[in-house]
Amino acid sequence: MRRIWTAPKRTTPDVGPHAAAGLWLWITICLVARVAAATAPTALDVSPILSDRDVVAFTPRGTDRLIREGNDGPWSTFPIMVGSPAQDTRVLISTASTSTWVVAVQGCQGSDIPSNCSTTRGSLFNISTSTSWQDNGPWGLNIESNLGANYAADEGQFGWDTVGLGFQGSGGPTLNHTVVAGLQTMDYYIGMLGLNPRPTNFSDFNHPQPSYLSLLYENSKIPSLSYSYTAGAQYRLNKVLGSLTLGGYDDSMFAHNSITFPFYYDQSRDLTVGLKSITGSGGESLLPNGILTLIDTTVSQIWLPREACTAFESTFGLVYDETTELYLVNDTQHATLQKQNTSLTFTLVPTLADTVGVNITFPYAAFDLEVSYPLVNTTQRYFPLHRADNDTQYTLGRVFLQEAYLTVDYGRSNFSVSQRTWELNAPKHTVDILPQNATDSGNGNGTGTATVTAKPQKTSIGAIVGGIIAGIAAIAALAFGIWFFLRHRRRVSEEQKAAELAQAIERAAQQEQKHKAALAAGNADANDFGISRNPDAATYKHELDTPGEKTPEMYGSNHYGNVEMSAEELMAELAAREESTVGRFELEAPHELAELSGEDRRRMDCEGLHSQQQQRNARRNINTPASTGTPRPFSWQQE
Ligand SMILES: *[C@@H]1O[C@H](CO)[C@@H](O)[C@H](O)[C@H]1NC(C)=O
Numbered sequence: 001m002r003r004i005w006t007a008p009k010r011t012t013p014d015v016g017p018h019a020a021a022g023l024w025l026w027i028t029i030c031l032v033a034r035v036a037a038a039t040a041p042t043a044l045d046v047s048p049i050l051s052d053r054d055v056v057a058f059t060p061r062g063t064d065r066l067i068r069e070g071n072d073g074p075w076s077t078f079p080i081m082v083g084s085p086a087q088d089t090r091v092l093i094s095t096a097s098t099s100t101w102v103v104a105v106q107g108c109q110g111s112d113i114p115s116n117c118s119t120t121r122g123s124l125f126n127i128s129t130s131t132s133w134q135d136n137g138p139w140g141l142n143i144e145s146n147l148g149a150n151y152a153a154d155e156g157q158f159g160w161d162t163v164g165l166g167f168q169g170s171g172g173p174t175l176n177h178t179v180v181a182g183l184q185t186m187d188y189y190i191g192m193l194g195l196n197p198r199p200t201n202f203s204d205f206n207h208p209q210p211s212y213l214s215l216l217y218e219n220s221k222i223p224s225l226s227y228s229y230t231a232g233a234q235y236r237l238n239k240v241l242g243s244l245t246l247g248g249y250d251d252s253m254f255a256h257n258s259i260t261f262p263f264y265y266d267q268s269r270d271l272t273v274g275l276k277s278i279t280g281s282g283g284e285s286l287l288p289n290g291i292l293t294l295i296d297t298t299v300s301q302i303w304l305p306r307e308a309c310t311a312f313e314s315t316f317g318l319v320y321d322e323t324t325e326l327y328l329v330n331d332t333q334h335a336t337l338q339k340q341n342t343s344l345t346f347t348l349v350p351t352l353a354d355t356v357g358v359n360i361t362f363p364y365a366a367f368d369l370e371v372s373y374p375l376v377n378t379t380q381r382y383f384p385l386h387r388a389d390n391d392t393q394y395t396l397g398r399v400f401l402q403e404a405y406l407t408v409d410y411g412r413s414n415f416s417v418s419q420r421t422w423e424l425n426a427p428k429h430t431v432d433i434l435p436q437n438a439t440d441s442g443n444g445n446g447t448g449t450a451t452v453t454a455k456p457q458k459t460s461i462g463a464i465v466g467g468i469i470a471g472i473a474a475i476a477a478l479a480f481g482i483w484f485f486l487r488h489r490r491r492v493s494e495e496q497k498a499a500e501l502a503q504a505i506e507r508a509a510q511q512e513q514k515h516k517a518a519l520a521a522g523n524a525d526a527n528d529f530g531i532s533r534n535p536d537a538a539t540y541k542h543e544l545d546t547p548g549e550k551t552p553e554m555y556g557s558n559h560y561g562n563v564e565m566s567a568e569e570l571m572a573e574l575a576a577r578e579e580s581t582v583g584r585f586e587l588e589a590p591h592e593l594a595e596l597s598g599e600d601r602r603r604m605d606c607e608g609l610h611s612q613q614q615q616r617n618a619r620r621n622i623n624t625p626a627s628t629g630t631p632r633p634f635s636w637q638q639e
């Protein structure tokens, strides 16, 4: 029998930055594989539209429900099939998660669970019926732990299983043995397709586990390690659905701009942008100071500093509900807001020092959302703004992707954000993002074998930065050594220097004599000089020193070899950001990590949630439809 929700292990899969080395190795391997591949794959379009069969099987009002899934907004879900035989389920898109999350049957068990729980949570995954499930036990989800204690405590039943894109028969690509988490928590009401290609490192497992996007790329199903996503906007045109393109982008969906955002130095927050201002259509300034904020579609709301929330409160007449921590909107207030019809313009910049940015404008309708069980007891309107306790919580959630089009290129470590355009029946124009040439992005070829070195997790950023600094120091030391040697040789030709050398040699010879004498006397102290038994070596004192100085280099190449590949990325970030001194950067990096992995976040008491989750452990019999689905390779056709 396989384990299902046994006593929580409370360990956390480490997707920390030192897994970056693995990713780089991965990319390198993939690039080599790509060069070898005869046929080039094209970008995959993942359509949120369900097949007829599922619309019928779903609810009588199936079509309407499809564009309005989720308990905190009308979100477009994407169909995937999980397990063998394949079970159809629907998920949202997470730019932060590195694995696929599906709501497990345990997620709808317990008292006070509505009877339509399974339907509203995107259809459940029954781990027990999947013959290809390989269990790895419960692990912390380890994403969004900066957003409060609830998120930090969330965990899933992890394992490996087959995951295919689209519904059965739709011909989407299917991959075996991918990391899947079965969710029980209510904090994520619907499952997630994780698009972050960082590998997942389970601490009881030697090798980092590749992400779904990496596997698609490695299997030549997509042309590059990249994706584009927009969440859809049910208030636009004929209720516009979301769009996900893997390995490319859809040119017909957005207004081009010239701004490219480099990845943030902290890999777990790579999609960080500068938010320079938020301006209302009446000229109101809603963001007193520019902030750095993460684009993260795992959560719905926009998390802003308290001053900004205050400005929103006065502009929109919002009232904060302390119980639910939401800006609930009653009917009267809703009518007023609709009449005001204030639109907001968010100005994004690569760094806060930049003056030229991208404007993304939102009509009020983008914030006119509803929230329902389990966040509130009865469905209500709310404004999707959340108070952030501090700068680690600043987030542009899925709401932001209603009017924005996000393209992320992991090969080039950059991304772009563009204003979504709305044209009825615009013809699709999917453009592939090609990988960089192997020589460009491989960059540190031949250094890939040092990935798996045991390092303390908490200091990994520090270790990497340390490694970089050690590497720089080693290069500097080596350069100095060479320079010194050449200079030394030049000077040897000079008489005075020759005399010096003669003296040095004489000294060394004396030392050598002493050494030999000591050796002859069998005096163990001889080794305390730290010189080798080769007497000639003693004459080249500097060369003796150099190995000592070179030690960091040896250390660096042995232990941080491919970390230095990501070092390149980090160094680029160093140049790009305001922090210009290496010293300060080094100090900040571990600090940032500690914030992210800290366990002592508190936001609200989560006692009720926990005990409720534990109560649900008893099994119930619900039949989920399942049929045989043989994996269909290649050529995913949308619609
Ligand atoms: C689910 O059930 C609740 C009440 O039990 C109801 O309010 C809600 O509208 C239902 N949701 C759907 C999608 O049918």
Ligand SMILES: *[C@@H]1O[C@H](CO)[C@@H](O)[C@H](O)[C@H]1NC(C)=O
Pocket (backbone or CB within 6 Å): 132, 176, 631
């Ligand atoms: C995936 O698993 C199925 C069934 O176990 C098998 O038939 C298929 O060949 C596997 N595909 C790959 C690419 O390994």
Ligand SMILES: *[C@@H]1O[C@H](CO)[C@@H](O)[C@H](O)[C@H]1NC(C)=O
Pocket (backbone or CB within 6 Å): 317, 318, 319, 329, 330, 331, 332, 333
């Ligand atoms: C609706 O909310 C506004 C503020 O958000 C409040 O002033 C008003 O009294 C509320 N109206 C009702 C009927 O609750």
Ligand SMILES: *[C@@H]1O[C@H](CO)[C@@H](O)[C@H](O)[C@H]1NC(C)=O
Pocket (backbone or CB within 6 Å): 338, 341, 343, 363, 364
């Ligand atoms: C609100 O303003 C937008 C433009 O910002 C406009 O397209 C829309 O029709 C307006 N809605 C209402 C209800 O007036």
Ligand SMILES: *[C@@H]1O[C@H](CO)[C@@H](O)[C@H](O)[C@H]1NC(C)=O
Pocket (backbone or CB within 6 Å): 279, 345, 347, 357, 358, 359
């Ligand atoms: C972006 O919006 C801001 C504020 O509304 C405005 O000052 C600026 O000119 C806009 N920039 C562009 C390029 O439209």
Ligand SMILES: *[C@@H]1O[C@H](CO)[C@@H](O)[C@H](O)[C@H]1NC(C)=O
Pocket (backbone or CB within 6 Å): 324, 374, 375, 376, 377
């Ligand atoms: C829902 O109702 C229950 C019981 O009536 C109450 O204890 C709980 O606080 C309510 N939840 C919310 C979010 O209002």
Ligand SMILES: *[C@@H]1O[C@H](CO)[C@@H](O)[C@H](O)[C@H]1NC(C)=O
Pocket (backbone or CB within 6 Å): 259, 260, 261, 407, 408, 409, 412, 414, 415, 416
């Ligand atoms: C990434 O950078 C390259 C070259 O600098 C640029 O051509 C490309 O458009 C950028 N990609 C994105 C998604 O911004």
Ligand SMILES: *[C@@H]1O[C@H](CO)[C@@H](O)[C@H](O)[C@H]1NC(C)=O
Pocket (backbone or CB within 6 Å): 436, 437, 440
């Ligand atoms: C990649 O390599 C090809 C052929 O070697 C070359 O034509 C092309 O310009 C290269 N592209 C880049 C981005 O270097």
Ligand SMILES: *[C@@H]1O[C@H](CO)[C@@H](O)[C@H](O)[C@H]1NC(C)=O
Pocket (backbone or CB within 6 Å): 439, 445, 446, 447
């Ligand atoms: C790295 O790649 C270059 C160009 O392909 C090659 O000349 C060089 O030998 C490679 N270095 C190592 C260490 O493999």
Ligand SMILES: *[C@@H]1O[C@H](CO)[C@@H](O)[C@H](O)[C@H]1NC(C)=O
Pocket (backbone or CB within 6 Å): 014, 018, 019, 022, 201, 202, 203, 204, 205, 206, 207, 208, 451, 452, 453, 454, 455, 457
């Ligand atoms: C994975 O995590 C374990 C435990 O934290 C660690 O010992 C191991 O080095 C890590 N592996 C990689 C490749 O990062």
Ligand SMILES: *[C@@H]1O[C@H](CO)[C@@H](O)[C@H](O)[C@H]1NC(C)=O
Pocket (backbone or CB within 6 Å): 148, 389, 390, 391, 392, 595, 600, 601, 602, 603
């Ligand atoms: C940010 O706020 C959270 C929740 O209040 C807190 O746990 C965390 O320590 C804070 N982080 C920093 C760096 O202040």
Ligand SMILES: *[C@@H]1O[C@H](CO)[C@@H](O)[C@H](O)[C@H]1NC(C)=O
Pocket (backbone or CB within 6 Å): 105, 126, 127, 128, 129, 620, 621, 622, 623, 624
């Ligand atoms: C899950 O699958 C097991 C084994 O087939 C079955 O006994 C159980 O009833 C199923 N659970 C649900 C909720 O469908």
